[in-house]
Amino acid sequence: MGKPLDLKHSCYPATLLENRRITTPDAIADVRHLALSIDPKVLSYRPGDALGVWFHNDPALVEALLAELSLDGAAPVSLGDGELSLRQALSERLELTQLHPTGVRAWADLARADDLSELAADAARLRAYAGERQFIDLVAAHPARIDAGTLVGLLRPLQPRLYSIASSQAEFEDEVHLTVSVVSYQAHGRDHLGGASGFLGARVGDRDPVRVYVAENEGFRLPEDGATPVILIGAGTGVAPYRAFLQARAANGDAGRHWLVFGNRHFHRDFLYQLDWQAQRKAGRLHRVSLAFSRDDAEKRYVQHRLREEGRELLRWLEDGAHLYVCGATAMGQAVHRALLEILAGEAGLDPDAAEDYLDNLRRAARYHRDLYA
C-alpha cells in the first residue's frame, strides 16, 4: 500500500530492472521485489527514505469506467493546465483507485441516491464505505448520467504513492529496490487492482520510464553511532527499510548489534528476503531474530506476541542504548506500542504513566522511530 504524499516532487524517469515475486504461488499476498535503475548523480537516497512513485491507472479500469458512464474517451477535457482527452486524464491525471469520502457525497447528490446520501451523513459509515471501494464501484451501484467535464471535476488529482526503500546506495549505487505488495482482490462483482502496486507489479514494461522521487524520512534514520544496537520490528512489507539498514551498516563496517523482529503469515510462503537475513547473520551482523508467522499454527501469533515473550531481552537492549524501529501497518504499530508498555510494566515494574513517559522519552531522544501506514 502507498503512503500519504510527501509533496517534494521530482520526476526522475527510472526504468525497471527487475520485477520478481518473492512470495510463493500459494501465498495470499503477491509481494514483488522491484529493482529500478537510477543515475546516482541525479537521484540519491538514504536508508529510511521512501520512494514516491507516479503511476498510470489500469487501461482496463479506464475503459470499464468509460463504458459504465457511457462517455467517449476521446472527448476533450480541461485540467487547468490545458486540454487533453478524457481517456488520458483518467489514465494519467486522476485518482481512480482510492475513493475519497467527498467523492461519495458528491456522487450521492448527482445520482439522487437517497440511501447513499443517508450513508454519507454518517462520517464513520462513509469512511468505511469509501475505504472498501474504488470510484467505479460507486458509479456501478448508483448509476447516473454525467458529462465528461463533470466527471473530471469530481475526481481528485492522481497522487503518487510512497514505498519504503529496501536497498542502500552504499551497496546498490545505481539502483533502488522496493518491496511492493500487489493489491488485488475481488469485490463488488469485479476484480480490483491497486493503483500503483498494480502499475509496478503487473503493467510496467522494462522500457517504460517510471517517474519517481525520493521522499526523505528524517524520522526513520539509523543511529549516528554505528555501534548503537538497533531493534527492527516490522510486519509484511514493513521489513523493507531494514534490508536497507543492514546493507548500509554492512557497507560502513558498523559494529552495532541488530535484532530483527518480523511477522507475516507463513514461514514457507512469505518470509520476505529470508536469504538476505541468513546472509547477514552468517556475516555476523544479525544477532537476534524473532519471528511470528500468524497462519502457521492454530493460535495466531504476531510480532507483538514475540516481543512480549522476549520482554526481558528487549529491556536489556534498551538499557544498552538500542534504538527501536517499527515499520508496517498502523494497527501493527499500535499493537507493538501496547506490547512495549506491557513489557515496561511487567519487566521493569513501571506504572502505566511511567511506561508512557519512558516511551515518550525514547521518542524525544530519537530512539523510538515509527513508520506506519494505513
Added chain:
Amino acid sequence: MSAPLHENERIKLASHYLRGTLAQSLADELTGALNPDDAQISKFHGFYQQDHRDLRQERRERYLEPYFGFMLRARLPGGVCTPAQWLAIDGIGRELTSGSLRLTTRQSFQYHGILKRHIKPVIQGINRVMIDSLGGCGDVNRNVLCNPNPVESALHREVHEWAKRISECLLPRTRAYHELWLDGEQVGGGEDVEPLYGESYLPRKFKTAVAVPPHNDVDVYANDLGFVAIAEEGRLEGFNVLAGGGMGATHGDKSTFPRLADPLGFIEPHQTLAVAEAVVSTQRDLGDRRDRVHARLKYTIERIGLDAFRAEVERRAGLRFAPSRPVRFTDQGDRYGWVKGRDDHWHLTLYIESGRLIDGPGHGPMTGLREIARIHQGDFRITPNQNLIVAGVPEARKAGIERLARAHGLLAEERSALRRNGLACVALPTCPLAMAEAERYFPDFMDQVERLAHRHGLADQEMVIRMTGCPNGCARPYLAELALVGKGPGHYNLMLGGDGIGKRLNRLYRENLDETAILAEIDSLFGRFAANRQPGERFGDYLIRDGLVRAVVNPAEDYHD
C-alpha cells in the same frame, strides 16, 4: 600412508553422545534446516533433513531457502504394532506431517515433510504409544527385520521376541534422545556410556534381519547381520548366522558392489545376543572409518577374510559356531489375501503400492486402514515388501475387515502377479540421494510392463521387479529378477538375473537407458522367455540358463565384468 578419518567421524566424536548442537538448531527460527553437523547427528535420532527438490530453484529465485522438511523413521522391530498404535501413527501423520505415511522396506513407517518445529511433537506423539525413532537412521543398527509370518503363530512369536531383543540389545544407550525430545533430565557430561558403540558409534549403517524359512521376505542375505530361524516341529532350535550382506554401490566405482551375506554358522537361541554384539563390536573396531563408501561390514569381511572375521566374532562372543543347518527358501515376496494360522485366527495381507499411504480423490488407503484399526483386535504387521498384514482376526470378524479393505482398494486381488511383487523406494522429490524417479514413476512403468507381459502371454507370471532412484539400494534392487536403478533424470541401469528367492544377485545388463529403450529390451526378453522357458521356470533363472545374463558368483571379483 593413512588417510584422515572421514568428516562424519569428527562430527560423531564431537557430538557428546549424539547431542551435537541439536537443541540450538531446533531453536533457530531463521531457517527450517539444522546446522550441517546436526543434520548428520539427527539421523541417529531417526530423522533426516530433506527438501522438496522440485522447488529448489523457484524458491531461490524468491529469496527463500529450500523447502526443508524432515523424514522420520520409527523403530518397529519386525514391523508389529497394535491397532491403538496404528491410530496414533495415522493421526500424527495427518496432523503434523505432509499428511501421508510410508511403509518401508525395513518394516517400519516413515513420515515425510515434518517441519522443524514439529519434530518434537511427532516424537512425543509416537512415544505416547511406546514407539521410538532411536536408530531409525544413522551409523548404528537400524530397525530389525523379522519375517512377519503369522501362520506359524507360536514360532513367529518366539522369533519376533528375539528380533525385539536384538533391537534393544543394539540400541544406543545415550540419554540424548530422552533429553532432547522427551524432556528427560539432562545428564551431566561424562556420565553417558555407550558400552557397545563407544563415542564414535559404527563406521556406517548396520542392518539386521531375522528370517523364518521357507520365506525370505526379509531378504536376509542383503543384511549386515542375518539370523535364519531353524525350527523343528514349530519349536525354535537356533539360528544360522549370516554376516556381510549389503546392497549399496556407487555408480562408476568398481570397488563398490552389492554383496550377499556369508554364513558364519549355527548358534542356539541363548547365544543370539552375544553373537549380535560381537559382530557389531568387530565391525566397530575393524570397519573403515576413513572412507564411508567402503565402511559397511561387507567390505570389512572382504578385507580381512571370512575365516578371520568368524574367528574374531567367536573370540568376542566366547563361543564356537556349529556348522550351518540346511535351509530352503521359496520366495521373497508376500503372500496376499487371507491365510489361516495354526491358532485358527486369520491373517489378511493387504497390498499397498510402494508402501505409500495417502488419501487421494476417490481413493483412501489411509482412511481404510484407520477404519480397520478402529474395529481390529489383533495386530498389524508391516512387511519387508512395504505391505501390511491385518493379523489375528477371529473367524467372526473376517467379513467386516474384508469389506473395509475392499472398499478402500487395499486388496491385492485385482493386481497382476508382476505388480504384487514390486518394490520402489521413495526417491524424488524428497530423497536427497535420488538421481531419478522411483515411487512416483513405478505405477506408470508397471502399466507398461504389464502391457508387454500380456502381449507375450506372461500376465500371470510371478516376477520380482524393483526400482530405486539411486544405487544405494533401499528397495534392495540387486536381488530382483528385473530392476531399474536410477542413473540420471529419466535414465536407469537395467539389472537382470535375480532368482526370486533372494539368494542370487542380479547383474547390470544395459546401462543408462531411457524408458523407450528399457521397454524395448523387456519386450525382447519377455518374447524369448515366453518362447523358451521350461515349466515353472522363473524369468531370472531363464536369463541365466539361456546365457543372456551371467550369474554373479563372487561380486568382489566378478560383479563388474
